[in-house]
Amino acid sequence: MQSEAEHLTPVADGHEVIIETRNVSRIYPGVTALDSVSYRVWRNQVNVLIGENGAGKSTMMKMLAGVETPSSGQILLDGKPVTLTSTQQAEKHGISIIFQELNLFPNMNVMDNIFIGNEFFQHGVINEKYQYQLAKALLERLELDVDPLAPLGELGIGHQQLVEIARALSKDTRVLIMDEPTSALSQSEVKVLFTIIGALKRRGVTIIYISHRLEELMEIGDRITIFRDGRRIAEREVRDASVPWIIEQMVGDKKKHFDYQPAEQRETVLQVNGLTALAQNGGYTLNDVSFALRKGEVIGVYGLLGAGRTELFKGIIGLMHCERGSVLLNGESLERCGFQRRLKKGIALVPEDRKGEGMVEMMSIKSNMTLSDLSLKGFRRALARLNPQKETARVDEMIARLAIKVSDAELPVTSLSGGNQQKVVLGKALMTAPEVVLLDEPTRGIDVGAKTDVYHLIGSMAQAGLAVMFSSSELDEVMSLADRILVMADGKITADLTRAEATREKLIAASTPHD
Template sequence: MAQSEIDCLNPAGEQPEVIIETRNVSRLYPGVTALDQVNYRVYRNQVNVLIGENGAGKSTMMKLLAGVEVPSSGQILLDGEPVTLGSTQQAEKHGISIIFQELNLFPNMNVMDNIFIGNEFFQRGRINEKYQYQLARALLERLELDVDPYAALNELGIGHQQLVEIARALSKDTRVLIMDEPTSALSQSEVKVLFNVIAALKRRGVTIIYISHRLEELMEIGDHITIFRDGRFICEREVRDASVPWIIEQMVGDKKKHFDYQAAEQHETVLDVQGLTALAQNGGYKLNDISFSLRKGEVIGIYGLLGAGRTELFKGMIGLMDCQSGSVNLNGEALAGRSFQYRLKKGLALVPEDRKGEGVIELMSIRTNMTLSDLSLKGFRRALNPLRPQQEEQSVEQMIQRLAIKVSDAELPITSLSGGNQQKVVLGKALMTRPEVVLLDEPTRGIDVGAKTDVYHLIGSMAREGLAVMFSSSELDEVMALADRVLVMADGKITADLSRTEATREKLIVASTPHD
């Protein structure tokens, strides 16, 4: 064991029992070492927090433990015995289940079928649908999710879909439950429910591996913390003996980054929205009479709880959702009735919240994903429309450098990147269209402290270049630190419009609380 690892261990005291251990585990991809000789321990009946910067190897390690991938070298031990986890089915037979950061569900199926797919209950050769319905309802009630098991999954918001994913994991005979960013799309009330579920699972003897970039969550729920950096094991310590400054120091090493926000000079109005209204199928409102304006060089943050209408506002402005009334004007031009492609061409760009479902095409390379929007616009086509590979390659490389994307070759598949670097590719795709207004829907969801800082700097640099920026976030401190103005939403309405100096935590929380 390296001296740095010894220095990070707990003070003298008896260590809890180890249930999973990796010995010198490495995982290699073409041109990338995702894990490098990692010795990692998971302690029985504990909440084992795993943290590290984006690209540190956390998700890769979880894929190995869940049987999604296999190590290039090294051993995995379960209860002290070497095991081969060549598939998720093999891992589940050993009692290891995983909840992925990106949703792994079937939107065209109902909630109940998503919970039990691949794990159905049969009676006399047929699925026992009545039993599954009762069990699904019990699981959903346990998560305090008031949803009919027969409801179509694609009718639920991302936060509720995340809870369905958790219900699916709970439906199995699980000894070790891996949670990769489980709260990234959950509201504060849903997070509390999840924490209660985790506490109940611990009482039943279930071991939890918990990955999150929300440090306050880790300190609240964790028993034991392990830190990865650059594909290597760095430290482990009991949470009670750790502190947030110590965690950040171990995560970033000598690459500490600090964000010093400086407001950009603001100019004339570029985007004007008046009375934007979209009806919901249940007779209510997705958007209810939304009005605001946005100036060049201005950064507006949108804060609100799950279901407040933040994502719907972005989709309504960009033309991905029908609005029954209201207007969206870009540089004085009315965009009502115009297509998404037209609005994109005129200078509106959106980075969606659902990176996996709407932001990238997993079968394509990093380069192709990044240039996908620009190919149909102003970028890389001659008069007869053949591609211009040299110019495309140069522009992609410049964007990779600008966004500090960790990649050795832009021709690698997008899935070879960590979640945060995939998010940067989606950001790059938006910037390649040369926009005037950039809409960022939860741009830092599921990425680490270092990658968040990169996004913060990017938002600042875009504003200083004269772009108008709107971003949504469920993190109060993030909104207050970045935004020139904060719009608070609840039940599809704007409930507060506060300047940077007016915005306080108390005001934002009060304004975001729905009122009858």
């Protein structure tokens, strides 16, 4: 049975196609990422691209940006065939990309990150005064109050994302590809980004916009294209699309329903009392945070960017110094325990920044997954040598459990899509057989199908008696998944609500900082 978009319809009057692919395929060893895809990008519109994990979205964007080349097929720009073999070549044609995973240099300042590889020279030397003024103007345009000479590594993930956008805007861009640009942005920053997108459209810039937040797509998009299993399934104008139709096209006959009953509440596993950490500006990163987490319970932590969610998780597991307060695991104080000892005692963390903190890109899938668990005796023989048979068996078991789409665990972890990389990081945490699992934005930047897998995993962990705590900036996620919701603002817990008590209005009100 052919889909409605098996064949491209004629170009409508009044609109032009700026980029078109004809029967493009991309084949990796053992995997067909794209299967004879004909796809088009409409000039001066926001072209939304959506699909499940592994649908081929990122592969298509990498080819348009010159990162990858097609195994077969043709790419046309303004109706003429082009060969894009590097990002520099794509940028010469006016095509720029903002990758889902930040591609920045934390040891350099903001200005140098914006202009790296695209510097302005005068008499053979970089004109830093001009670059500073231009960087300042770009940052002000994004409503980002940051000194261009500030070290990038001192900025939060959301602000770094805006710097990535500023870098793309600094180039003479005709087509701007945005891969999950709002995954780390607060609601106010998202509004700024949407204003910028509107201004770019008015200047004649074409946008390709990838996101898994359906409400964003319906708000910002002009035209939507859906990929599934490496093929283009459907294309419509957004005004003619609906959320149920989008989900139906994305998942086809692979629909999954998230429905689990949380385990009965039992004894307290994790007790946090008065946890307090000072910020560099003299305020508080964490301000007298106290709560209890029980066995088989799922707590969701909701809050805006900078509320203290990530800092809370790092304070619990010992990755951040706290001036006051205590963390108890099964009644035992962890005051004298650093990160490694807390890991061994039964606390695991899946960090928000999976690329920078959750995995080692140069290592294989298997090596990443067992990285936190190499000290376990089950992986070792006499004389502290690794037991490769047991290691391989455990990894294969975890790959099957998490439904990671991979043909060989020895492949580089970077060969996986974002959703599958996140599953590897989750697997690494579960390899330590923890009692408490901390998940910092576990569904950030992954598709609907992978999100559902993560939801089911959280449910199964709770049913198995694990104590689970996750943070999220998505209201619907915390309201549907958590037994209890902690709301944070300015480093404090401003609300502690059961699922039955929680409403959107209560959560939004509690997450708004008050003087």
